[in-house]
Amino acid sequence: METIKSFVNDYLVWLSIPKLTLTDILEILILAFLIYHIVNWIKSTRAWMLVKGIIVLCIFSLIASILNFNVILWIISKTINVGIIAVVILFQPELRKALEQLGRKNIVSSFITFDDQKEKNERFSDKTISEIVRATFELSKTKTGALMVIEQNIVLSEYERTGINIDSAISSQLLINIFEHNTPLHDGAVLIRGNRIVAATCYLPLSDNMELSKDLGTRHRAGVGISEVSDSLTITVSEETGKVSIAIGGVLIRNVDGDYLKNKLQSLQRRSGETKKIKLWRGRLKNEKKMD
Incomplete structure (x- = not known):
């Protein structure tokens, strides 16, 4: 019995549920709300293409770290600060628009969907x-x-x-x-x-x-x-x-x-209430021919 208790204490302690307070739950909800709206905003702008590029670079950096490509990691570490500044400059119009929308946004409508919004x-x-x-x-x-x-x-x-x-x-x-x-x-x-x-x-x-x-x-x-x-x-x-x-x-x-x-x-066309397979357009589909 002591062996089982020792095993649980040593290796399964991470399975224990942390103690959550009301403040923790409120903080989780706020972060979830912010992350959801940031992702939605990014997907509706040209910044979505940038995010996909950043994901590719992160994967490449992870592979370089695993394989100990020290020169590549050094280059990435020296250029990341410049890259962040370049992103802010390039996407200044989108960032400004996002802040303007935040100022006009009705917070209640983000949680409650009315009938006229469903039609959209x-x-x-x-x-x-x-x-x-x-x-x-x-x-x-x-x-x-x-x-x-x-x-x-x-x-x-x-x-x-x-x-x-x-x-x-x-x-x-x-x-x-x-x-x-x-x-x-x-x-x-x-x-x-x-x-x-x-x-x-x-x-x-x-x-x-x-x-x-x-x-x-x-x-x-x-x-x-x-x-x-x-x-x-x-x-x-x-x-x-x-x-x-x-x-x-x-x-x-x-x-x-x-x-x-x-x-x-x-x-x-996307109809409300219907589930349709979304096509990812990458040029022509396989069964399509370019018409002259």
């Missing part, structure tokens, strides 16, 4: 898909150039601010009218968030991908460019040929038809 779980409706597809191919028939960016998880507020606020329900007539020649809003991109057109005449970053065809103009390069820095889907209508292209994950798929575009939008 749906990314966009079937009606929105139909209106976008109809507008796209009406513009294609008349060879009217158009550029529509459909926002997903990464919020594109910095590009929204470069345009003109609209905040309107989506309709094919409105989209067609926005891109009509010689109108104040026809130049630039339209940003679509959920079931709303949030802004028009937005300026987008141009892709510097040298593999893109030389016959593509600024509109197509802007469509690919925004898809390279975010998870958005971009619809482009050529002013010269009227052909429709889509860009996602930095890959341009040209000359798509209405059914293909509709299926692509439906695959991005």
